[in-house]
Every structure is written in structure tokens, then in C-alpha cells.
Amino acid sequence: MSIRLYHRGSRFVLVLRRQEGMVSEHRWLALHFSTHRWAHIFDTARKILDLSDEPGTELHWTSDRYWTTIDLRLTQGSLRKRQLIATALLKAARYQVL
Amino acid sequence: MAVVSGSIDISVPPQKAYDFIATPEKATAFIPGLNRISNVAPAEPAVGRTWDYEFNWFGLVVAGQSRCSAAESPGRYQFQTVTGNRSTWTYRFEPNGTGTRVTLEVEYDVPQSILARVASEGALAKMNEDRGRETLANLKALLE
Numbered sequence: 053m054s055i056r057l058y059h060r061g062s063r064f065v066l067v068l069r070r071q072e073g074m075v076s077e078h079r080w081l082a083l084h085f086s087t088h089r090w091a092h093i094f095d096t097a098r099k100i101l102d103l104s105d106e107p108g109t110e111l112h113w114t115s116d117r118y119w120t121t122i123d124l125r126l127t128q129g130s131l132r133k134r135q136l137i138a139t140a141l142l143k144a145a146r147y148q149v150l
Numbered sequence: 151m152a153v154v155s156g157s158i159d160i161s162v163p164p165q166k167a168y169d170f171i172a173t174p175e176k177a178t179a180f181i182p183g184l185n186r187i188s189n190v191a192p193a194e195p196a197v198g199r200t201w202d203y204e205f206n207w208f209g210l211v212v213a214g215q216s217r218c219s220a221a222e223s224p225g226r227y228q229f230q231t232v233t234g235n236r237s238t239w240t241y242r243f244e245p246n247g248t249g250t251r252v253t254l255e256v257e258y259d260v261p262q263s264i265l266a267r268v269a270s271e272g273a274l275a276k277m278n279e280d281r282g283r284e285t286l287a288n289l290k291a292l293l294e
Contacts, residue, residue: 053214053234059186059204100175132291140179147186147204 063088065145076126076134080145083119089150097144101137154278155255158286162293164243164250168224170293171241174201180288182281195221235259254286
């Protein structure tokens, strides 16, 4: 076992907006010096969470050289379920091993 | 050794609940503070399967390895943390009408040095009980 101050290889992703209600909408901002394989990261995360064929999960991102904005919109499931899915996808954006 | 346990009724068949729990990568979705699961091997759930975990504990990252010690589909799934502080996580799945009663029991070592830092064994037990309850409630929310 090891104890560290940070996760090795993690990505810096900030939460810009979080809106919960009948629909959950989130906007995240990733800051980076090199491009990340967001398609691989989120396809893997969606497969793990059984969201690949699930309607009601809209995830889009726009990448520039030093940042990527990620938008998530969840329209189905209970509020708690939507919060857990958003948290899991945010963890994937930050910590998933490539 | 300290033990925390709890149960919850989930409106899905035992096999669905078991398959969900037996996929280590899904744990980041329902276990509070668990941020990363990696190096799961082999791919199929079986006794001896191992994975690496990284856990956020009071702002520090605790990293270690776990190993599946029982995979009795769909009734019981168990794994142990094999590095650092030892713990054993046992999930039981019992049919309950059209759903499943999921019971989680966590048995863990509490090294005395950690006890000194948190000042009270009772406070640590309460924190782990709360975390166990939240884990089961999160599991229910995700599966239903």
C-alpha cells in the first residue's frame, strides 16, 4: 500500500457548472498541455456503467490546444442515479488509466 | 478486527446485482471516495482475480491491491485488500420476492497508529458505518 498526495497520471478537470432538477446538466473544463483520448476515456466509462446503449445520456466535448470543455446532460433516472453517473464520469475524466 | 455490515433491498434479480458487484471497475460509481480501479486481471470474475485501487482518504490518495477470494454466483462475492491495511468485503445476495436483499459486511484491521490520529475508535467505526450505508444506497440507486 502507498499513500500519496495525488493520483499519478490524473488529468486536471474543473467543474464549471452543475445543474440538477428534472434534467441534470454539467459542464467541465479540462486543462492540458497535450491532447487526451477523450473518446477512449468516455467510451470505456460508458461501457463500464452500461450507458453505451442507454438513452438519456448526452456527452459531448470540444477540444482546443490547451483545454477541453465537456458537456454532460442526463435526462433519465432518479436524481441520485444521475448524480452518481455524473460523478463516475467525472472520475473517469480525471483518473481513468489510458 | 472491526466489522461493519448493512443490508438493503434492491428491485433487481440476484444475478443482476451479483454481476454488477463482481465487476471491479464499476465500484468507483457507488463506493464513496474510490477514484480509480485499474489492472483488473483476469477479465472474468473468479477467485484469484486482482486489481489495483486508489482511494481518497481525507485528501490523501491510498493505493493498494485487492484480490477476489470468493465468487459464488449469484449468492456471494468476496474480496480482500491484500496490501496495507487488511480488509475483507463480503457481499451476499438473497432473493427477496421479485428483488434481492444485498448484504455488505466489511471486516477490517485498525492499526493503532491510525487510531491515534482519529482519536477515537468509535468515530472511525461510525465513519465506516456511514460509508457502508451510503455504498448500499448508491448501489440501489444505480441498479433500479
